Amino acid sequence: MFSQLSIFYGLSFLIAVLAFAFAAYLYLWVKKQRTTNAKIIEVSALIKAGANTFMKREYKILAVFAAVAAVLIFLFLPSPIWTGSALDNLAMALSYLAGTILSAIAGKIGIMVATLANSRAAEGAQHGIKPAFLIGFRGGAVMGLLVVGCSLFGVAAVLMIVGDSSILLGFSFGASSLALFAKAGGGIFTKTADVSADLTGKVELGIPEDDPRNPAVIADNVGDNVGDVAGMGADLFDSNVAAMTSALVIAQSLSGGIYDNVSMVFCYAILGLLASVIGIATARIGRHGNPTRALNSSTYVTTAVFLVLTALATLICRGFSWRIWGASAVGLLVGVIIGITTDYFTDDTKPIVHKVARASGTGPAFTILSGMSYGFISALPAMAGIAVSALVAYQLCAPMGDGYAIFGISMAAVGMLSIVGMIISNDAYGPIVDNARGLAEMGGLGEETIRTADELDSAGNTVKAVTKGFSIGAAGLTVISLLGAFMSEANVALEAAGKPLITGFDIMSPTVFFGVLIGAAIPAVFSAMLILGVDKNAQRMVAEIHRQFNSIKGLREGVKGVKPEYDKCIDIATSGSLRELIPAGLMTIIATVIVGFIGGPLAIGGFLLGNIVSGLLLALLMSNAGGLWDNSKKYIEAGAEGGKGSPAHKAAVIGDTVGDPFKDTAGPSINTQITVVSLVSSLLASVFVAFSFFG
C-alpha cells in the first residue's frame, strides 16, 4: 500500500526541483537581456531599493510575529504541551515556521526578478511587442513556478516527515499568516502611494503621473511590485497550500483507500505544476501578435494538458477514481467560466464598461452608483458557479462512501487551483509591464515604444480581472473544504473528550446561527479597516510630500540635480501599512476566538459559513467594481464620452480612486482573511471543544 504514495512523494520533489530549475533558467534569461539607458537603470535601481526596504521591514515584523506564534503553537497545539506529546507540538511549530519561510522566499525572489524584468521589458519594447512580451511573461513565470514548486515541495516534505496531515494545518497557517501581511500590507502600501502621488502630483500641481519630481513616484512603482507581485504570490501560495492541506486532512480521515487518496492529491498537484511548466514553456507571440490572446491561450493549453494528464493518471494508477477526476475537472472548468464572466463585467470592449462610462457623464455619484450596482450583479454568476460546482462535485463523489462527498469538493478546489502556476505567471506579468511603461516614459524612449508598452499593459489589466475571479472562486471552494477539515478536527477532539460527535452545522440551531451572523459581519469590518487604513496613511504621505515641496529648494521648479527624498515616502508607506494592517488582522483572529469561547465548535461552523458567504460577496463586489471603474476611466481616456478632461472623465477618475483600495487592498485581502480564520478555527478546534460558554 505504501509504495504508490512513496512514488508520489518522490515525484513531488522531482517536479518541484524541475520547476525551480526552470525558474532559474528563466531568471538568468531575463537577467541576460540588455539594459543600457542610464535614466532607466537609475530609476529601476531606486524601485528595487524601495521594494527591498519594504520587504526587509515587513519580514522583520513578520519574524517577531512568527516567533511569538511559533512559541504559542509549541505551547498549545495540537494540544497543550502538558497534556500531549511535546514532539507533536514541536512538529507543529516547525511546520508553521516552514510555511512562513517558504512563502517569504518565493515572495523575495519574485520581487527580485520583477524589478530586473521591468527595465529590460522597457528597453525590449523599443524592438516591438515580441521581445518585451517575452521578458514580462518570463519574469512573471519565475514567480509562478516558484510559488507552486515551494507549495508542492513544502507540503510533501512536511507530510512525509510527520505522517500526520493535521500538522499540515500549521504549515498552511504559516503560509496564510504571511499572506495576510504580504497581501493586505502590500495592498495598503501600494494604494497609499498611488493615491498620494495622484492627489499631489496630477491634481494639485498638474504634473504628469510618473514625473520624477514627485517624492511619491518611486513609492508608487514600488507599490506595484510589493502589492501585485509579492502580495498576489503569497496569496496564491496560501490558497494552494490550503487547498492541498484540506484535501489531505479529509483524505486521511476517510476509511479505506487512505493512501490512494493521499497519493491522488499529490498526483493532481504534480500534474498541475507539470501542465503549468508546459504552458509557460510553449507561450509564444508573433511579431505583431496580440498579447491578451497569447496570455489566454497559454492558460487554455495548461487547462487542457492538466485534464488529459490527470485522465491518464486515473487510467493507470491503482485506486484513482473517475468520480474524483470529474470533481476536479468541474472545479477547473467553473474556474475558467468565472474568469470569463468577470471579464464580461470589466473588459472595456464589453457593454458594462460603456454603461458606467456613459453614467459618468451625469456626474460622479452616478459613476459610483452604477459601478457598485454592476459589481453587485457580477457576484451572482460567480457565486452560482461555486455553488453549482460544489453541488456537482459532492453528488459525483457521494456514492463512493462516507466522507467522500466533501473530499470531492476539496478536490474540485485542488482542480481549480491546479493551473495556479500559469495564473500567477499571467498576473505577475501585469505589474512588470506596468512598471516598464513608466520606465519607458521616464527614460524618454519615444512615442512608439510607449505605445507598445501601453498595449502590453492593457493586456495585463484584462488578464488580471480574469485571474482575480479565478482566485476568488478557488478560495471559495477551498474554504468550503476547510469547513470539512474543521469538522474532522473538532470530531477528533470531541472523540478524545468522550463527547458526542458533530454530524453537521444546522442553521436552525441558534448557536450556529449566532456564528453565521457574526461571521458575516467580519469580512465587512476587515475590509473597512483596511480601506480606512489607506485613507489615514495617505493623509500622512500627502503631508510629507507637501513638506518636501515647501522645504527642498528648486524641487517644484525641476532644477537640475535637485531630487526629492524618495526614501521618506517609501518609509511612510511601509511603516503605515504595517501599522494599519495589524489591528485588522488581530480583529479577525480575536473575533474567531470570542465566538469559539461563546458558542464552541457549532458556533465556529456557522462563523466560517458567514465568513465565506459575505467574504465571497464582498470580494467579488470590490474586485469587479474596482476593475470596472478603472477600465471605464481608461475607456473615456481613449476618447469616449468626451475623452480626457471632460466632466465624464473627472467623474470616472473619482470612481477609479474609490475602486483602487477596493480592488487592490480590501477585495483581494478578503480571501486571505477567510483562510486565516478557517485555519485558526481548525487549529483551535480542541481548545473550543474543551472550553466554551454555550457550546
Add this chain to the structure above:
Amino acid sequence: MFSQLSIFYGLSFLIAVLAFAFAAYLYLWVKKQRTTNAKIIEVSALIKAGANTFMKREYKILAVFAAVAAVLIFLFLPSPIWTGSALDNLAMALSYLAGTILSAIAGKIGIMVATLANSRAAEGAQHGIKPAFLIGFRGGAVMGLLVVGCSLFGVAAVLMIVGDSSILLGFSFGASSLALFAKAGGGIFTKTADVSADLTGKVELGIPEDDPRNPAVIADNVGDNVGDVAGMGADLFDSNVAAMTSALVIAQSLSGGIYDNVSMVFCYAILGLLASVIGIATARIGRHGNPTRALNSSTYVTTAVFLVLTALATLICRGFSWRIWGASAVGLLVGVIIGITTDYFTDDTKPIVHKVARASGTGPAFTILSGMSYGFISALPAMAGIAVSALVAYQLCAPMGDGYAIFGISMAAVGMLSIVGMIISNDAYGPIVDNARGLAEMGGLGEETIRTADELDSAGNTVKAVTKGFSIGAAGLTVISLLGAFMSEANVALEAAGKPLITGFDIMSPTVFFGVLIGAAIPAVFSAMLILGVDKNAQRMVAEIHRQFNSIKGLREGVKGVKPEYDKCIDIATSGSLRELIPAGLMTIIATVIVGFIGGPLAIGGFLLGNIVSGLLLALLMSNAGGLWDNSKKYIEAGAEGGKGSPAHKAAVIGDTVGDPFKDTAGPSINTQITVVSLVSSLLASVFVAFSFFG
C-alpha cells in the same frame, strides 16, 4: 380551553377599534388646525394631487397583480385545487386579498393625513415649536395607529374565521406583496424626483432647492409622502403581520398548550398597541422643548408600558410563561440597543459624522470610501445584537419542550415589533415636517418660522435613523422565525407525502450550501436593480425637465403666471418607478422558484439563510452609510470644514447623492424582499416537496 383565546380575539377587535377611533380623533384634530396662506394651500393641494396620482396608478397595477396572484393561489395553494379542498384554496386566496386591501387602506389614509398635516405644521411653526410639533407628530400617529390596528384586526379576523394559521401565510404574503410595491416603488419614485430636481435645479441652473419654477419640485415633495409615509407604513405593516404570522404558525405546531400560546401572541400584540396608544397620547413638548427628546421619550414610555403590561398578563393569564416574556423583552431591548448604535453612526453630534466630513476635505472619493467603511463597521453591532437576542431567546425557551425554542425567537420578533405603532408615528413625523419646511419657504413665512421648521426636521432625521435600525433588526428576527415556519410547512407536506421529515438545514449538505450561496447574491442583485432603476428613471425625468425649460416660454426667467407642467414629472416618476420595480420583484420570486425546483426544501432553507445574512448586511450598510453621508453634508452646511460651497461641501453633496438611493430606495426595500422570499417559500413548500431535481 377555548374560552381564553376567544377573550383575546374579542380584545383584539376591541383594541383595534379603539386605535381606529383614536386615529380618527387625531385626524379630525389635525384637520381642524388652521391653514390660511394661499400659496401654501395651493402647493399643498398640488402635492396631495400628485400623491393621489401615484397611489391610484400604483393601486391599479397592484390590483391586476393581486388578481393574478389570487387566481394562482386559488388554483395551487395550499395544495393544487384538484387534490385538496377548494374551500381551503378559496380561504387562502381571500386571505391574500384581505392582506393587500388592509395594507392599501392604511397607506391611503396615511397619505391623506400627511398631506393635510404638512401645510398645517408649516403654519403652526409660526407660533413656535409646540403647535407645529404636535401637528406633525399627531399626523404621523394616525398612520402608526392605523397600521397596527389593521394588522391586529386582520390577523385576528382571518385566524378566528379559518382557524388554521397556515392560511395566515396568504394574508401575510398579501401584505408583503403590497409592501414591495409601496416601499421599492415609492423608493424609486422619491429618489428619481429628488435627484432630478437637484441635478437640474441646484446644479445646472443654480436655483434654490424648493424653487417652484422647477418642474420636478412637486414630484420631489410627493416623493417624501409616497416613499417615506406610505412606503414605510406598508413595510412595517408587512413586518408586523409577518412576525405575528410566523409566531402563530409555530404556536399551532407546538404540542400541548396550543391555545394558550396562540392567546399569548394576541395578548402581546394587543398590549403593544395599547402601549403605543398610551405613548402617543402622552407625547408632550414644552414651549421651547427639544423635539428629538420628546420623540425619544415617548418611545421609552411605550417600551416601559409594554414590559409592565406583559409582565402583568403573564402573572394573570393561564399558561403564559415567564420564559416567553423574557424572550420578547430581550427582543425589544435589543431593538432599542440597535437603534442607539445606529444613532452613534449617523448623528451629527457624534464623531463618525465628523470624520466623514473631514475626509470630504480630501475629495469625493474619500467621502465615499470613509462612508462605506463606517457603514460596513456599523453592521457588526446590529448583527451581533440580533444574533445574541436569537441565542438568548432560544436558550430561554428551549427547556419548555420541542419547538418552543424557535417559538421563543418568534416571540422576540413580536416583542421587538410590539412598539411598532410608536415607531411608525415617529417615522411618519419626519416627512410631514420635511414638507412643512418646504412649504414654509415657498409660502414666505419668514426666517424665524423656517428656523423652527428646520429644528423639527432635524429631529425627524435623527429619529429616522433609530427607527430604521429598529425595523431592520425586527425584520432579521422575523425572518429567522419565518425559517422555522417554512420548516413546519415543509414537514406537513413531507409527512403527507410519506417522505422523511426535515430536522434541520445542515450547511455541510451541498444542497443547503448551494441555496446559501445563491440566496446571498439575491439581495445584492435586487438592490442593484433598484439603484439602476433610479438611475434610468432620473435620466428620463432630467430630459423632461430640460424639455420644459426649453419649450415653456418665461419659465426659466420666472415670469409671473407661467407654471411648469408638474404633472408630467409626477407621471414619469410614477410610471418609471413601477416599470423598474417589477423586474426586480419578479427576479427574486423566480430565483426562489428555480432554487426550489433544483434543490427542494433543503436548498430553500439555505437560500433563506443566505438571503437573511447578506440582506441584513447590505440593508445596514446602505441605510447607515446613506444616513451618515446625509448628515455629514448637513454638518458641513452648518459651517464645519469650510461650510457651504467649500470643496468639502461639494464632496459631501456627491456622497449624499450616492447615499440617497442607498438609504431611501434599496436599503429599506431589502427587508421586504427578504420577507417576500420567505413567504413565497412557505407557500410553495408543498410544491417543492412534490417536485425537485436534487432535493
